[in-house]
Amino acid sequence: MAVIAYACTAAGCGWVQESPAKEAGTEAVVDERVAHNAQTHAGEAGFTVRETWPWLVPLFIVNLIWLTVSVIARLGVWSVAAVFAPQVAMFPTAPWFGLIEILAIGLITLSYAKKGPEGASVARRAFAGLTMSAFLVMLGNVVLVFVLFAFVAFAFSG
Structure with a gap:
């Protein structure tokens, strides 16, 4: 139904993760955000959340x-x-x-x-x-x- 996009808030980082709403809280999807933050920003960055509905x-x-x-x-x-x-x-x-x-x-x-x-x-x-x-x-x-x-x-x- 909905698509959730998590965008990295670190300056100059354009990393965005989009997933269907039902999958946004799954372990694999959350682990991907955590891994990006840990590897790229040493755990210092956050994410903004934007939800969209194509319909x-x-x-x-x-x-x-x-x-x-x-x-x-x-x-x-x-x-x-x-x-x-x-x-x-x-x-x-x-x-x-x-x-x-x-x-x-x-x-x-x-x-x-x-x-x-x-x-x-x-x-x-x-x-x-x-x-x-x-x-x-x-x-x-x-x-x-x-x-x-x-x-x-x-x-x-x-």
Whole structure:
């Protein structure tokens, strides 16, 4: 999911180690950083940590499109949009549905932000977590719409 880059902080040293987030804390990867520091800088240097997500920009754009559809659905400009944004269509009669989604997004965001590698930016992780969780809730809405359509089709087919 994420790529973590450790950059040596010693002056003039351009050494950077990039690894997938799941591997960043493994013994082999940590040993490589320790070895670089010991061999090149006699243990005097440190590392900065930068976490990146290759999927973040496309997912953010998808979320913006979903938000636009939600606003259109709420304004009633395009009534079909309410089908694709059920939380907006249901909010006037069932506000708990939207509140559950907001709570789920908030909890996922906070959970993701707190579980980062030491030295990683909590704000960047929170933004990535917000983007991911909003997308997951959006997928849940899409599944809900298809389940509803399937139920209605089944109910009226016989």
